[in-house]
Amino acid sequence: MEHAALSHALPAVQEEAERLYGKLRHLGWTMQECQLYAPLTLEINQLKKQRNAIVLGHSYQTPDIIYGISDFVGDSFELSKKASETNADTIVFCGVRFMAETAKILSPEKTVLLPAPDAGCSLSESITAQDVRDLKKKHPGAPVVMYVNTSADVKAEADVCCTSANALKIINHLPDEKIIFLPDQFMAQNLAKLTDKKIIGWHGKCIVHDEFDAESVKAVRKAYPGVKIVAHSECRPEVISEVDGMGGTSDMIRYVKTSDASTFMLVTECGLGDRMRAEFPKKQIVGTCSLCPYMKKNNLINVLSALKNPSEDQVIDVDETVRRKAKKALDRMFELS
Ligand code: 13P
Ligand code: SF4
Numbered sequence: 001m002e003h004a005a006l007s008h009a010l011p012a013v014q015e016e017a018e019r020l021y022g023k024l025r026h027l028g029w030t031m032q033e034c035q036l037y038a039p040l041t042l043e044i045n046q047l048k049k050q051r052n053a054i055v056l057g058h059s060y061q062t063p064d065i066i067y068g069i070s071d072f073v074g075d076s077f078e079l080s081k082k083a084s085e086t087n088a089d090t091i092v093f094c095g096v097r098f099m100a101e102t103a104k105i106l107s108p109e110k111t112v113l114l115p116a117p118d119a120g121c122s123l124s125e126s127i128t129a130q131d132v133r134d135l136k137k138k139h140p141g142a143p144v145v146m147y148v149n150t151s152a153d154v155k156a157e158a159d160v161c162c163t164s165a166n167a168l169k170i171i172n173h174l175p176d177e178k179i180i181f182l183p184d185q186f187m188a189q190n191l192a193k194l195t196d197k198k199i200i201g202w203h204g205k206c207i208v209h210d211e212f213d214a215e216s217v218k219a220v221r222k223a224y225p226g227v228k229i230v231a232h233s234e235c236r237p238e239v240i241s242e243v244d245g246m247g248g249t250s251d252m253i254r255y256v257k258t259s260d261a262s263t264f265m266l267v268t269e270c271g272l273g274d275r276m277r278a279e280f281p282k283k284q285i286v287g288t289c290s291l292c293p294y295m296k297k298n299n300l301i302n303v304l305s306a307l308k309n310p311s312e313d314q315v316i317d318v319d320e321t322v323r324r325k326a327k328k329a330l331d332r333m334f335e336l337s
Contacts, residue, residue: 016042023067026281027274040300041068047307053090055303056082056103059249060271060295061094063278069303070094073275075250076102076148077163077337080330083107092306093316094298098124101152104316105326113306116297117313123149123234126204127183132157135180139200142178145170146329149206150183152318156325158182160332164233164248171195173336186210189237190246209234211290212267217242220265220287227286230255231267239267256283269295 016038021031041064048055048069056079057070066073072082076099083091083103090111093100098121100114132144132154146158147167155161162170168191171179179197181188183204192199209232217239221227230245230252240246245255249272256264256276265287266273273285306314318326 012042013038020064020068023278024063026278027063029063037064037068037300040304044069044300044304044307047304048092051090051307052088053092053307054082054086054088055092055094056099058095058099058271058295059253059275060269060292061298062271062296063274064300065094065298065303066271066275067278068300075163075165075248077165077248078250079103080106080148080163081334083110083112084334086110090307092303094303095119096121096124096292096294097316098149098151100316101318102148102155102330104318105152105155105323105330108318108320108323111310112316113310113314114316115299115302115306115314117311119294119297121149121294122207123147123184123204124151124154127154127202129153129157131202132182135182135200135202139178139180141176142180142200143174143176144180144182145174146182147184147187148330148333152326153322154183155329156322158326158329160336161326161329162333165250166333166337167191167233168194170333170336171197171199184234186236187233190233190235190240193237206234208269208290208292209267210236212236212239212288214238214242216288217265217267224263224265224286226261227263227265228255228259228261229265229267229287232269235267243267256280271295 017035020034054071055069057066057073080102084106091103092113096119100112104112143159146161148161148163180200183202185201185203188199188201229243231243233246263284269292270289273289276285
């Protein structure tokens with residue numbers, strides 16, 4: 001498609017702006033906006049080739065990151081799998097610290113870069129390795145299933161890791177009747193309803209999913225008859241009781257993709273709704289969403305600087321003893337998934 005504003009742009013920039021516009025127009029981006037971003041995404045994509053680097057983008061990232069520069073987009077599980085399989089020398093993780101650390105745990109020989117070094121996670125910050133050791137003492141023999149939204153030294157204390165995509169499968173796969181599930185209290189409560197196992201939890205919560213309440217979900221259902229509502233399993237149980245489906249981000253995408261309905265509410269971070277609008281433009285996404293302040297710390301500027309000349313704190317490093325222990329828990333997750 002030819003556009004007047006692009007007639008003076010360099011051919012490569014024009015082509016890049018056209019590529020961006022193909023997806024971003026579904027999110028209301030204009031061709032002029034795409035033209036502004038195109039030189040930056042072009043430069044990043046060229047640098048990626050020169051450095052044999054890939055960009056992994058979580059579904060909660062902004063659309064310019066997802067459609068402009070990401071080689072793979074997915075949930076925590078899919079991205080950690082990609083990180084373990086890639087032949088790239090460098091992984092630029094557009095996500096949060098626990099995700100970049102997971103990539104480093106799985107691929108210690110690679111350089112792993114986190115563009116925004118202060119991209120944390122409220123769940124990850126809710127628990128320490130000492131907390132896990134204390135819990136193990138209190139419940140001897142109970143295996144520890146650790147949500148990946150945790151730091152490397154916390155994972156090192158676990159028997160097996162999990163993500164929202166495989167938590168239930170892993171819990172049910174373990175022979176034990178009593179399981180320590182950390183650190184998300186709401187996910188633990190939601191899973192406890194779906195299994196016969198006794199779940200010992202912790203008090204962590206996701207500040208993003210904690211913002212949703214049952215009343216606003218009910219209001220959307222009333223306002224849009226026929227709407228299908230899906231929620232992330234980090235939401236409060238009283239929210240989950242009101243929805244049609246619960247799961248991780250990829251489960252939510254699958255739901256939207258395969259459902260015959262035309263209108264959906266996604267009870268999660270706003271990035272997922274944007275992804276659905278861009279990828280399924282005929283489906284309508286309604287209702288509120290919530291922004292993750294950590295996920296949104298990555299941007300094209302800090303990705304470019306990380307690729308060009310990473311600062312010390314953009315380079316992910318994990319202590320080798322911790323890494324080996326944490327890797328065992330992640331490997332076990334892959335085995336059981
Ligand atoms: P997913 O693994 O479902 O993508 O979730 C990651 C996350 O941080 C949810 O808040
Ligand atoms: Fe952590 Fe919640 Fe942000 Fe996910 S959305 S990174 S769980 S704070």
